[in-house]
Amino acid sequence: MIKTYCSPLFVLCTTITIIIIGFSEVCFTEQEVRRPCYSRDYGQGSIVCVCNSTYCDTFRPQLKPKPEILTVYESNKEGKRFYEKTVKFTYGSNLSGQYETVVTVNKSQKFQEILGFGGAFTDAAGINIVSLPKKMQDMLISSYFSPDGLEYSIGRVPIASCDFSTHDYSYDDIPGDFNLTYFQLTKEDHLYKIPLIQKAMNVSSFQILFYGSPWSSPAWMKTNENMTGKGTLKGEVGGKYYETWANYFVRFLKAYAAYNITFWGITAQNEPLNGFRDNFPFQCLGFTPDSQRDFIKFHLGPALEKAGFGPNKLQLMIMDDQRPLLPKWAEKVLQDPVAAKYVNGIGFHWYMNLVAPPKLLDITHEMFPNKFLLATEACEGSFPWQKNKVILGSWERAENYAHDIIQDLLHWSVGWVDWNLALDLRGGPNWVNNFVDSPVIVNATAKEFYKQPMYYVLGHFSKFIQRGSYRIGVSQTGSSGLEVAAFMTLNRTSVLVVVNRNANPVNLMIKDPELGHVVNTVSSHSIQTYVWQGKK
Ligand SMILES: *[C@@H]1O[C@H](CO)[C@@H](O)[C@H](O)[C@H]1NC(C)=O
Ligand SMILES: *[C@@H]1O[C@H](CO)[C@@H](O)[C@H](O)[C@H]1NC(C)=O
Ligand SMILES: *[C@@H]1O[C@H](CO)[C@@H](O)[C@H](O)[C@H]1NC(C)=O
Ligand SMILES: *[C@@H]1O[C@H](CO)[C@@H](O)[C@H](O)[C@H]1NC(C)=O
Ligand SMILES: *[C@@H]1O[C@H](CO)[C@@H](O)[C@H](O)[C@H]1NC(C)=O
Ligand SMILES: *[C@@H]1O[C@H](CO)[C@@H](O)[C@H](O)[C@H]1NC(C)=O
Ligand SMILES: *[C@@H]1O[C@H](CO)[C@@H](O)[C@H](O)[C@H]1NC(C)=O
Ligand SMILES: *[C@@H]1O[C@H](CO)[C@@H](O)[C@H](O)[C@H]1NC(C)=O
Ligand SMILES: *[C@@H]1O[C@H](CO)[C@@H](O)[C@H](O)[C@H]1NC(C)=O
Numbered sequence: 041m042i043k044t045y046c047s048p049l050f051v052l053c054t055t056i057t058i059i060i061i062g063f064s065e066v067c068f069t070e071q072e073v074r075r076p077c078y079s080r081d082y083g084q085g086s087i088v089c090v091c092n093s094t095y096c097d098t099f100r101p102q103l104k105p106k107p108e109i110l111t112v113y114e115s116n117k118e119g120k121r122f123y124e125k126t127v128k129f130t131y132g133s134n135l136s137g138q139y140e141t142v143v144t145v146n147k148s149q150k151f152q153e154i155l156g157f158g159g160a161f162t163d164a165a166g167i168n169i170v171s172l173p174k175k176m177q178d179m180l181i182s183s184y185f186s187p188d189g190l191e192y193s194i195g196r197v198p199i200a201s202c203d204f205s206t207h208d209y210s211y212d213d214i215p216g217d218f219n220l221t222y223f224q225l226t227k228e229d230h231l232y233k234i235p236l237i238q239k240a241m242n243v244s245s246f247q248i249l250f251y252g253s254p255w256s257s258p259a260w261m262k263t264n265e266n267m268t269g270k271g272t273l274k275g276e277v278g279g280k281y282y283e284t285w286a287n288y289f290v291r292f293l294k295a296y297a298a299y300n301i302t303f304w305g306i307t308a309q310n311e312p313l314n315g316f317r318d319n320f321p322f323q324c325l326g327f328t329p330d331s332q333r334d335f336i337k338f339h340l341g342p343a344l345e346k347a348g349f350g351p352n353k354l355q356l357m358i359m360d361d362q363r364p365l366l367p368k369w370a371e372k373v374l375q376d377p378v379a380a381k382y383v384n385g386i387g388f389h390w391y392m393n394l395v396a397p398p399k400l401l402d403i404t405h406e407m408f409p410n411k412f413l414l415a416t417e418a419c420e421g422s423f424p425w426q427k428n429k430v431i432l433g434s435w436e437r438a439e440n441y442a443h444d445i446i447q448d449l450l451h452w453s454v455g456w457v458d459w460n461l462a463l464d465l466r467g468g469p470n471w472v473n474n475f476v477d478s479p480v481i482v483n484a485t486a487k488e489f490y491k492q493p494m495y496y497v498l499g500h501f502s503k504f505i506q507r508g509s510y511r512i513g514v515s516q517t518g519s520s521g522l523e524v525a526a527f528m529t530l531n532r533t534s535v536l537v538v539v540n541r542n543a544n545p546v547n548l549m550i551k552d553p554e555l556g557h558v559v560n561t562v563s564s565h566s567i568q569t570y571v572w573q574g575k576k
Contacts, residue, residue: 074099077121080490086117086435088481088490096179097121097491098188101503107573110550110558113504115496116566117435122496129572131556139549139559141518145526145534147554147574149513152452154527155414156249157445157502158194159184159458159479164204164469166232168462171484178243180480180489181236184461186243190499193247193507194457195240196416197233197303199254199292200226201267202310203322203474204460208256208267211292215260218284223291234299241301246507249304252292253360253416255323257285262325268472270318272326277334286339290347293354305355307387307416308332308340313361321472329365329372332358333379341382351382360387360416363396367404374408385454387416390444401451415448419459420494421467421477429467429475435565437477438493442539442567445501446523449511458498462489500569504535520546522562536570538562 077089077097089097099122102111114123159165169177183189200210205228214222225234241248256267261281264271274281293303308327315326327335336356344354359369366388374380386404401413420437421429431437445456460478467475479495482488505527514526514536523539540546546562554574562568 074122077119077491079119079121080433082432084431084433086433086438086493087119088433088492089121089495090488090490091176091179091183092486092488093173093176096176096183098182099499099503100187101571107575108555110570110572112560112568112570113500114563114566114568115493115500116563117493118563118565120563120566122499127558127560129552129555129558139518139547141516141520141522141546142549142551143514143516143522143524143536143538144551144553145536146513146515147528147534147552150528151511151513152412152454154449154505154507154509154511155412155454156193156507157190157456157458157498157505158192158196158248159461160196160198160417161233161237162198162202162204162460163206163228163232164463165461165478166228166236167206167469168464168482168484169236170232172482172489173487176487176489177236178239180462180482181239182243183480183491183495185240185248187245190495190502191245191506192240192502193244193249194455195237195248195250196457197237197250197252197296198310199252199289199306200256201228201323202255203470203472204468205471206469207471208323210256210258210267211288211295212258213260218280220284220287220291223288223295225295229295234296234301237301238299250301251305251307251355251357251416252289252296252303253307253310254289254325255310256325257288261285267323269320269324270326271315271324272331273335277331277338282335282339283343286335286343289340290343290349293349294347303354305357305384307357307360308336309360310417311361311389312359313365322474329369332369333373333376336373336382337376337379341379345382351384355384356382357385357387357414357416358383361389362392363388363390363400364392366396366400367407370404370408370411374411380411383411385412385414387414388453389416390418391422393444398447398451401448401453405452412454413448413452415444415453415456417457417459418444419476419478421475430463430465430477430481432481432490433493434477435493438497438567439539439541439565441494442497442500443523443541445497446525446537446539449501449525456498456501458494497567500537500567504529504537504569504571506530509535520544520548522546522548532574534570534572534574538568538570540564540566540568 312327314324463478
């Protein structure tokens with residue numbers, strides 16, 4: 041059942057050592073280039089990589105390939121994880137006709153700038169992470185945020201509780217406390233969020249962008265006096281409930297600032313339409329596009345600005361709800377010039393994508409080119425018909441991630457943010473049993489955690505398309521069904537991500553008009569990231 045997969049590039053070297061591998065010189069400073077995946081097959085299609093108290097796979101790609109050498113990293117259903125190989129560009133050949141698919145990049149076409157990729161610091165993620173021995177907690181955080189891991193650059197933080205908590209709570213459950221005198225962070229912040237966020241900041245080699253999202257206001261501010269079920273803020277826009285709820289955001293930002301955690305952004309409300317559903321099972325607060333517009337215009341925008349969190353300091357995102365609501369939701373809020381001036385971006389979730397083509401993102405972008413679009417939440421296993429919430433080693437779920445990330449990036453999203461960073465074997469804890477899957481599953485009893493195929497798929501984007509990269513043009517001939525997206529990094533490295541969701545391998549030719557072409561096989565059910573530098 042257990043087999044170990046070794047990688048061709050397993051190099052340990054010190055500052056002055058130079059090791060020649062094929063045609064590339066490799067030199068790294070006091071770091072292992074990679075520790076390979078210690079794989080385990082649970083019979084669910086593909087493998088997971090197991091991390092324990094003494095071992096965890098790592099991966100530092102060589103981001104400065106020699107000119108005219110292309111490096112390709114591949115992960116696939118068969119079991120490769122960031123498998124590395126180099127290929128040389130060649131000029132002037134007439135082979136094109138023999139290749140099923142020819143992908144040509146166009147570096148003079150420039151699309152959106154990329155912000156990054158990330159996941160969420162929920163209570164559930166924190167509970168699972170701290171259930172492991174100290175050293176493994178560091179390992180898990182490093183697996184996501186350090187140069188040895190996925191180099192995530194975004195973190196989402198629920199403002200107080202959500203369904204992935206052990207109970208419902210807010211930061212001020214004292215009815216009628218309009219001055220927020222009794223506002224305070226909870227033990228969940230102190231045990232499961234702040235220390236792990238600080239660890240992530242510590243191991244990252246750049247600034248991680250954090251954004252907060254509230255699920256519900258305190259129950260006493262709501263029409264139904266309950267954090268769950270159908271309910272909105274009491275009273276009217278202009279009233280003291282709206283005013284207090286806006287001030288609550290400011291208090292949250294200041295409370296975290298006291299721990300040196302500076303937020304890059306917030307969303308005005310997680311999934312605001314949930315608050316209009318009868319007996320909605322977990323924390324929610326209803327806003328329509330109109331009431332969100334008015335809340336921002338008369339309360340949240342001014343309160344944030346007054347407290348020094350204006351739109352030039354803190355990115356305020358609207359919607360944070362399902363894609364079919366576009367472009368209408370954005371239109372309703374942003375047509376108002378006063379509300380629009382406080383808003384920086386639009387967040388969207390993936391759960392109803394089947395009825396919402398990515399074209400809706402294009403339409404929204406065309407209407408509001410100055411407001412960014414960001415995929416703010418997604419996870420596998422959330423639907424009632426998905427009986428297995430956690431599937432250890434599902435390649436299909438990884439492919440769903442890959443497909444969605446590529447689609448969003450091809451339609452103007454500036455990044456993609458996953459849901460829980462880690463969950464247990466059931467897909468929780470979740471106080472309303474709304475269990476789902478995660479790229480990292482913790483088995484606390486065994487003192488192990490498992491890196492799912494989804495984890496590696498995220499890395500095929502997050503490790504290579506750093507913040508500040510922008511999407512470039514790419515065209516494709518043939519009908520092999522590959523999904524492709526190309527980017528240019530700040531260091532002028534070209535990055536091409538190729539996803540093959542089919543059962544057949546594809547012979548691919550990549551053309552960079554500046555350098556010639558390379559040919560390679562895209563194995564069945566695989567994801568590949570190609571990186572190369574231009575001339576000089
Ligand atoms: C952890 O995994 C490694 C790699 O397979 C193995 O050699 C080691 O014995 C394991 N350690 C523990 C404590 O299980
Ligand atoms: C074109 O391709 C064929 C078959 O691969 C080869 O025999 C021929 O020499 C090539 N011609 C040129 C001009 O490269
Ligand atoms: C590349 O894109 C530019 C700008 O859109 C366009 O003018 C040019 O024709 C494209 N080149 C190719 C080979 O398609
Ligand atoms: C809230 O603060 C205001 C102004 O500081 C004060 O007048 C008022 O009495 C306070 N209300 C409560 C309930 O503490
Ligand atoms: C940050 O990292 C340094 C060493 O890299 C370590 O000494 C320190 O304890 C870490 N701090 C936190 C909060 O993890
Ligand atoms: C909130 O609603 C839930 C579900 O109806 C109910 O079980 C719970 O007791 C309510 N809580 C309060 C404080 O009323
Ligand atoms: C926050 O950072 C400052 C400056 O780096 C440091 O002096 C202070 O101790 C930190 N505070 C906390 C709570 O970590
Ligand atoms: C989790 O760990 C326990 C204790 O070692 C073990 O019995 C169980 O099989 C493990 N579960 C999985 C899915 O590996
Ligand atoms: C880009 O180049 C700079 C300067 O050489 C280097 O410090 C940095 O690490 C590079 N960034 C990446 C992502 O390769």
